[in-house]
Amino acid sequence: MPGSSVESDLLTRKDCEQTFHYAQQAARERGVTAIELLLEASSHALTRFANNAIHQNVAEQSRRASVRVIVDGRTARAATNRLDRDSLSRAVDQAIEVAKSLEFDPDLLPLAEPRAIADCNRFFASTAECSPEERARVVAEAIGVVESAGQTTAGAYSTAQTTEAILNSRGVFAYHSETLARFSITAMTADSSGWAKASSPDRLAFDPLELARRAALKAELSRAPREIMPGRYTVILEPAAVLDLVGQMFGDFSATALEDRRSFLAGRLNQKLFGENINISDDVYHPLQAGPAFDGEGVPRRRLALVENGVPREVAYSRAAARRAGVEPTGHGFPVPNEFGEAPVNIVMQGGDATIDDIIASTDHGILVTRLWYIREVDPFEKIMTGMTRDGTFLIEAGRVACGVRNFRFNQSLIELLNNVDLMMPAERAAGEEAFDMVAPGLRARNFNFTEVTRF
Amino acid sequence: MRDLAGRALDRALRNGVAYADVRVIESRERHLSTKNGKIGHISANESAGVGIRVIAAGCWGFAATDDLTSEGLERAAALAIAIARSGAAAKKADVQLAPENAYQITWSSPTVVDPFAISIDQQIGLLLQVDAELRRNPGVTLSEASMDFVRSRQVFASSLGSLIDQTRTTSGCGFCAYAYQDDAIQKRSYPNSFGGQFQLKGYELVQELDLPGNAARIAEQAVALHSADQCPEGEFHLILDSSQLGLQIHESIGHPIELDRVLGSEANYAGTSFLTLDKLNRLRYGSELVNVVCDARLEHGPGLGTFAFDDEGVPAQCTPIIQDGQFVGYMTSRETAAAIGQPRSNGTMRADGWARIPLIRMTNVSLLPGRQTLDEVFDVDHAIYMETNRSWSIDDKRYNFQFGCEIAWEIRNGRRVRMLKNPTYSGITTNFWNACDAIANRDHWTLWGVPNCGKGQPEQVIGTGHGASPARFRNIRIGAGYAG
Numbered sequence: 001m002p003g004s005s006v007e008s009d010l011l012t013r014k015d016c017e018q019t020f021h022y023a024q025q026a027a028r029e030r031g032v033t034a035i036e037l038l039l040e041a042s043s044h045a046l047t048r049f050a051n052n053a054i055h056q057n058v059a060e061q062s063r064r065a066s067v068r069v070i071v072d073g074r075t076a077r078a079a080t081n082r083l084d085r086d087s088l089s090r091a092v093d094q095a096i097e098v099a100k101s102l103e104f105d106p107d108l109l110p111l112a113e114p115r116a117i118a119d120c121n122r123f124f125a126s127t128a129e130c131s132p133e134e135r136a137r138v139v140a141e142a143i144g145v146v147e148s149a150g151q152t153t154a155g156a157y158s159t160a161q162t163t164e165a166i167l168n169s170r171g172v173f174a175y176h177s178e179t180l181a182r183f184s185i186t187a188m189t190a191d192s193s194g195w196a197k198a199s200s201p202d203r204l205a206f207d208p209l210e211l212a213r214r215a216a217l218k219a220e221l222s223r224a225p226r227e228i229m230p231g232r233y234t235v236i237l238e239p240a241a242v243l244d245l246v247g248q249m250f251g252d253f254s255a256t257a258l259e260d261r262r263s264f265l266a267g268r269l270n271q272k273l274f275g276e277n278i279n280i281s282d283d284v285y286h287p288l289q290a291g292p293a294f295d296g297e298g299v300p301r302r303r304l305a306l307v308e309n310g311v312p313r314e315v316a317y318s319r320a321a322a323r324r325a326g327v328e329p330t331g332h333g334f335p336v337p338n339e340f341g342e343a344p345v346n347i348v349m350q351g352g353d354a355t356i357d358d359i360i361a362s363t364d365h366g367i368l369v370t371r372l373w374y375i376r377e378v379d380p381f382e383k384i385m386t387g388m389t390r391d392g393t394f395l396i397e398a399g400r401v402a403c404g405v406r407n408f409r410f411n412q413s414l415i416e417l418l419n420n421v422d423l424m425m426p427a428e429r430a431a432g433e434e435a436f437d438m439v440a441p442g443l444r445a446r447n448f449n450f451t452e453v454t455r456f
Numbered sequence: 457m458r459d460l461a462g463r464a465l466d467r468a469l470r471n472g473v474a475y476a477d478v479r480v481i482e483s484r485e486r487h488l489s490t491k492n493g494k495i496g497h498i499s500a501n502e503s504a505g506v507g508i509r510v511i512a513a514g515c516w517g518f519a520a521t522d523d524l525t526s527e528g529l530e531r532a533a534a535l536a537i538a539i540a541r542s543g544a545a546a547k548k549a550d551v552q553l554a555p556e557n558a559y560q561i562t563w564s565s566p567t568v569v570d571p572f573a574i575s576i577d578q579q580i581g582l583l584l585q586v587d588a589e590l591r592r593n594p595g596v597t598l599s600e601a602s603m604d605f606v607r608s609r610q611v612f613a614s615s616l617g618s619l620i621d622q623t624r625t626t627s628g629c630g631f632c633a634y635a636y637q638d639d640a641i642q643k644r645s646y647p648n649s650f651g652g653q654f655q656l657k658g659y660e661l662v663q664e665l666d667l668p669g670n671a672a673r674i675a676e677q678a679v680a681l682h683s684a685d686q687c688p689e690g691e692f693h694l695i696l697d698s699s700q701l702g703l704q705i706h707e708s709i710g711h712p713i714e715l716d717r718v719l720g721s722e723a724n725y726a727g728t729s730f731l732t733l734d735k736l737n738r739l740r741y742g743s744e745l746v747n748v749v750c751d752a753r754l755e756h757g758p759g760l761g762t763f764a765f766d767d768e769g770v771p772a773q774c775t776p777i778i779q780d781g782q783f784v785g786y787m788t789s790r791e792t793a794a795a796i797g798q799p800r801s802n803g804t805m806r807a808d809g810w811a812r813i814p815l816i817r818m819t820n821v822s823l824l825p826g827r828q829t830l831d832e833v834f835d836v837d838h839a840i841y842m843e844t845n846r847s848w849s850i851d852d853k854r855y856n857f858q859f860g861c862e863i864a865w866e867i868r869n870g871r872r873v874r875m876l877k878n879p880t881y882s883g884i885t886t887n888f889w890n891a892c893d894a895i896a897n898r899d900h901w902t903l904w905g906v907p908n909c910g911k912g913q914p915e916q917v918i919g920t921g922h923g924a925s926p927a928r929f930r931n932i933r934i935g936a937g938y939a940g
Contacts, residue, residue, distance in 0.1 A: 047542075048913055050721045054543040059535055059915075060811040062505065079501040081522045087502075094500045101577040102495060125698040132517075132535075132542035140546040154723035156913045184913075195724075232940065260492075260598045262559050262637035337599065339489055375691045376847040376862050378880060378937040386937060388851040390727075409849075409856055409882070411937050413883040431727065442623070449940045452882060454856035455631030455730070 002067040008123070010178035011041035011063065013025055016175060019083050020167040023067050026089040030147040031173055033407035035069065036072035036111055036168040036448050038296070039063070039073070039083075043161050047135040047442045049319035052138060052143050054063055067091045068336065071099040072106055075337055109319055115172040120178075120284060120293045124202040138208050145212035146187045151219050153212070155185035159203055162233075176292035182209045182324070182431065187215040187389055191456070192225060192404055195371050195391035197240060201290055201432040213330035218370060218392035222404025227453055228395060230408055232236075234366035234450035236359055237428035237438050241369045247435025248351065248375060249414050253282075253306050253314075254332075255321035256341025264415070265312055274310040274418035275387040277352070280330045281305055282316070282332070282344030288429040288439045289346045294331060296338075304344055310418075314410025317332050318342035351441025352424030353383075361399040367450070368394040368401065377435045383414040387434075388454065408450040422445040457480065458621065460506065460524060461613040468508050468532035469615055470766040473513040475553065477614035479502075481769060482643065486572065490583040493591065496600065498576070505810035508536045512771075514550030516651035519613025520811040527806040531882075536777045554793040554800050558617035558769055565624045565660030566754075571605035574659050579603055582667065583631075589671035590633045597681030601631035601650060603662060604907075626760060626919065627653035627661040628907060632933075633678040633822035642681035642877065644755050644862055646730035648699045649738040649845050654905030654919055670814030677863060680875060684871065687864050689935030693839035693926045694881055698896075700861055701823065702922035703845050708885040709741075709748055710821040710920065713777055713785070713855040714804075714911075715792040717816075727852025730885070733796060738759055741781040742889030746900035748778040750787050752803060752819035757903040759921020761806075762821030768814055770803035777821065788865060789816050789875070808916035815912050820903065822923030831870065833894045833928050839867040840934055843878045847937070850885075858882035860937050880937030894926035 007013060020037045027035045041063040048056040066079040076098035078091040088198045135157050146153035165176040181203030187194045198213040200208035237245065249264070255365060257263035265273075282304040284293050293301050297319055304314040317325065318333025319340045332342040362370065370392030378384040396402065425442040461480045464613040468476035482504045487497035506529065507520040517540025573597035582603040590599035605627050612620040630652015633646040647653045647665055653663050679725065712729040716722060731739070752761055765773055768790055777785045786792075787804040805814035834841070845858035864879035865872040883891075903923040910917050 043537075044914060046914055048724075049546060050723055051548065051719070052626060053544040053547075054515065055721055056518075056521075056813060056913075057516055057543045058518040058813055059539060060507075060914075061532075062520070062522050062811055064503075066499075077497075077499045081503045091500075091502070091808045098498055098500060098576050101575065101579065102498070103492070107494075131546070132539045135543040136542040143546050153719070154720060155726060158914070165699075184724055188723065193723075204769060214649065260634075262598055262641060263633060266636065267639070285740040337495055337497050339491040373852055374849040376849045376860075378847050380643075381639060384937065386847065386849045386860075388849065389858065390852050403647065408850060409851070409858060410856075410935075411939065425839070451936045451939055452858075454851045454853075455854055455884065456851075 008161055008162065008163040010043055011039060011295060013175055014169060016165045016278050019065060019088065022085045022088045023092055024169060026092040026221060027069060032069050032071055032096055033110055034169055036068040037163040038066040041163045044158065045132065046158040047139050048142060048156045049139050052147050052153055054139060056070040061229040065091065069095045069099055070111065071096060073104045074099040074100065074102040075108055081282035098421055109323060111168045111170045112172055112319060115300050117174050117294050117300045118285065122178035122201040122290055123177045125129055127159050127181045127201065127203045128161045130203060133375055142185060142208050142212040145209055146216045149216040149220065151216055153185060154190045157208065158182045164292055166294065168298065170296040174294040174298040177361055178290060180290060183211055185215045186214050187219040188286065189219050189223055192222040193391045194221050194222065197431045199437050202428065205212050222392055222394060225406050226395065226404045230450040230453050232447045232449055234446050235368055236363065236368045236444045238370050238442045239428055241372045242431040242440045242443055243430040243438050244372045244375055244432035244434035245385060246414065247347065248377065250347055250382055251343050253316060254341055254343050255315050255317045255325060258315060261378065264381050269312050270405065272310050273312055273415060274307060274312050275421055277421060278307050278310045278418050279350040280307040281348045283348045284346040286348050286439055291346060295333045297333050299329050300335060304330060306344060315391045316342040316344050347438035349427060349440040351427035354423045354425055356425060356442060358398055359403065362396060363396045363444065366396045368396055378411060384411055384412045385414060406456060407454050409452040410449055411451045417445055422446065457609065457611045458619065461611040464506050464508055464529045464533065464597045467529050468510050468536060473512050473537060474512050475615050476507050477612065477768060478506055478507045479810055480611045481608060483606065483608040484572065486605045488579055488583060490587045491600050492598060493584065493587050496905040506532065506673055507810045508532050510536045510540050510690060510812060511551050512537050513544040515547055516541045518552060518765035518813045541684035551791060552794045553790040555618060555797065556790060556801065558650065558831050559765065559769065560619045560812055561764065562621040563655050568624045569659035571627050571659040572607065576902040578605045578744065586631050586667045586671050589633065589668055590675045593675035593679055595635050596633045597636040598676045602629065604628040605649065612769055614769050616769065620769060621764045622765060624656060624763055625658055626654060627657050627659060628652055628905065629662045629665060629667060631667060631672065633675045635682060637682045640682060642678050644678040645844055646670045646674045648904060648913045649862065651907055652905045654760055656760060656762045668860060677919060681877045683861060684875040684877040687876040687935055691931045691937050692932055692934050693836055693928060694932040694934065695833060695839050695841040695867065695926060697843040697898065697926055698924040699904050700842055700845050701924040703848055703906065704859065705821055705823055705922045706818065706906055706920060707848060707850045708854060708888065709777065709856055713787050714816045715786040715788045718786065719792060719795060725913050729859055730853045730855050735783055737784055740781055740890065741778045741782045741783040743892045744781045745895050746778050746781050746889050746892050747820065747824040748775050750775045750819055750821045750822065756820050757923060758821035759903045760907065760919030761921040762906040766803040766805045767807045768805045770801045773803045775802040787816050792816065806918055808918050809906055812916045817911065817918050818909065818920040820921030820923060825898040825901045825925050828894050828896055830896050830926060833896045833926055834867060836867060836928065837869060840879065841865045841867050855884050857885065858936060878938055881934045882936045883932055888932065891929040891931060892927055894928040896927065900925040
């Protein structure tokens with residue numbers, strides 16, 4: 001259930017209006033009327049543990065104001081983390097000075113006009129009010145779970161609240177506050193490891209102790225890993241592995257990336273590119289998603305059908321890209337000016353109805369992957385990605401987990417991967433380390449390309 | 457700022473606090489870019505804040521705030537202490553620190569030309585000049601150029617009595633040309649990929665690199681790659697340019713020698729290290745030609761890892777890491793040095809701004825120059841020569857790596873005979889460094905800057921330095937990225 005609609009104390013709507021007033025007044029005094037203000041405030045705390053003890057324990061509170069001005073067809077931005085009148089005035093001065101030094105830009109758009117923005121309520125007091133003592137208590141219990149299995153553990157438990165707002169001189173005032181909790185844990189034996197992670201706006205929506213038990217079980221099951229030959233294998237990717245791998249391609253679902261011909265979708269939109277069973281949307285309104293329902297100019301986000309039955313359909317448009325293409329902006333633009341334009345950031349990949357046990361039981365010979373690591377693009381057009389498996393890689397034989405195996409390096413085209421998926425689990429809010437959290441299923445795919453094996 | 461640091465330290469030093477340090481930082485940044493003849497982004501940023509770190513109840517606590525009022529400092533100090541005390545719920549032993557002296561010093565990195573004194577229109581004008589030169593080649597489909605300047609003043613004060621006032625100015629610049637053709641994308645960058653070259657210098661760095669003078673050549677190569685042969689797969693001798701070798705050092709030497717990784721502090725995120733304590737002074741890391749140091753001193757050069765004191769008040773030092781191929785040293789902090797019985801930290805603790813705690817980070821981890829001329833390095837019957845990183849990946853213990861480069865050439869009898877596209881190479885760290893059989897001399901040595909090294913939770917991004925000259929490696933696996 002979503003929490004109550006809460007205005008964050010870090011940066012209230014009134015604070016935003018006051019700050020904008022300062023900036024607008026400073027601009028007017030210099031004869032500038034077109035002004036946009038991005039405001040951010042965050043409070044983030046993290047309790048980190050290793051070797052079965054808390055070893056790093058931190059909190060930070062910060063704010064930021066970023067002012068953009070438009071002066072005679074020229075625009076520039078200046079930012080400060082001081083929100084007092086003098087600091088804002090200085091930022092306005094800087095932005096005006098920079099803007100005036102630029103050439104006239106005939107393509108520059110006026111500031112966005114106000115539009116209705118849906119309320120995505122993602123603020124939970126349970127997360128916002130979590131104390132250091134409470135984080136330490138949870139961490140101590142999780143350590144106890146792994147320690148009692150005779151293993152060593154490391155991980156992090158974080159709680160945060162953030163507020164973002166955009167105001168401009170045409171009347172835009174978009175405001176969003178949310179909370180986010182994350183718990184990540186690694187369990188280790190002398191020759192194996194296991195990992196689990198969850199994230200949610202509500203820290204009570206997941207159970208850190210269950211994650212600790214899962215990590216410890218994976219570490220136990222992968223003891224004494226066998227080295228097996230690299231090659232093409234049927235692979236079962238758990239949701240975090242899907243997120244971190246598939247999540248690498250969504251920057252290409254951008255109208256600006258297509259214009260720049262740096263997107264692998266060039267010449268491939270509205271053609272069958274992936275398997276029939278692949279459906280992916282960008283949907284900030286999904287109940288398992290996070291983030292504000294507006295973009296870097298205050299434009300409301302709309303749902304995008306990125307891939308329908310294997311066909312790439314829609315891409316994101318900022319206001320500038322939309323104008324060039326003669327379409328409506330989709331609400332995915334980055335703060336202006338920028339060179340990248342826009343990108344979808346609330347990915348929802350449709351899953352299936354198989355359980356992980358079903359998938360394992362129906363796999364004669366394959367590799368089960370908990371997590372992937374250090375994923376980088378080898379080829380930008382075939383979308384070949386390289387990376388490593390990590391923290392729980394298993395050989396599946398005759399429908400059972402046979403043993404842990406030494407970790408593999410892969411070189412895998414995402415286009416090929418998404419043509420080879422034959423089973424999927426229900427989608428869940430997945431949390432990884434290499435891509436944005438997204439709603440994604442675990443899945444099974446044929447012919448996954450493991451090219452090398454490492455020494456552990 | 458000094459007064460502010462003193463007041464913050466006073467508030468942190470309460471009953472039960474065994475140690476405290478504070479870092480007050482004011483920073484100024486300017487970031488400029490162009491794309492296809494237009495402004496990409498242009499921004500000027502300022503930031504100020506304080507981070508307070510304490511040991512109480514035998515545990516670390518840290519709180520950071522941008523509220524620099526007395527009340528803000530009071531709240532942050534109290535929170536740091538409360539956080540430290542909460543850690544006692546899961547404590548195995550009290551934090552112990554290796555001893556360190558107290559210092560009072562003011563230091564600024566040398567700059568010849570203040571980058572903030574150069575007008576933005578002059579800087580943008582140069583980028584647009586480069587951009588126009590790139591697009592003069594009709595095969596270039598996307599051109600990007602950028603400059604980045606940061607000046608950061610930090611006042612460090614600790615309960616040991618240190619008061620260290622440091623100002624560092626860094627500059628970076630570079631450009632790249634993309635060519636899209638026949639369902640493939642090729643890219644060339646100068647002087648390095650991912651933003652170019654970064655050093656502890658002023659605007660003189662931009663002037664030295666002659667961006668416009670290199671644009672036509674880079675554009676031509678980006679387009680020519682489409683006509684080049686695919687890099688073959690197999691085992692070949694490999695020659696790397698110094699920028700790619702800098703990243704190879706970063707990933708396969710710099711990260712595994714971080715003692716906090718070795719001791720397990722990063723196990724959940726960045727990973728651990730194959731360099732377990734039993735390997736110190738016992739492991740043959742590389743061939744006898746391989747000598748590596750971790751050197752934060754100005755004498756080493758104007759690197760992104762050059763400073764006078766690290767972020768826990770330890771002076772910059774030069775630490776031997778690999779001597780004649782033998783593994784001889786880690787990068788340490790006051791806490792990790794004490795943990796392995798070393799008398800003193802070698803000064804590698806650095807934080808990404810005022811809001812984050814210092815962690816062990818690479819300073820300038822450099823491969824010392826060899827004795828060969830460049831011709832001698834290339835004097836081989838058959839090899840593949842690769843330039844400029846395109847992709848990089850390594851496992852979480854830093855054994856297995858794979859790198860891709862933007863461009864390669866096949867070398868026959870010491871001469872380039874054909875251009876190759878999509879080169880990749882891979883291997884196991886110690887096998888790779890033991891295969892090194894030639895390193896070019898100091899005439900070809902460059903101290904490269906890696907501006908985007910990530911580590912820690914919450915993640916911290918920091919700049920590191922890596923000196924290298926071109927080097928040769930025997931029988932390396934090439935082409936795995938496109939195999940299968």
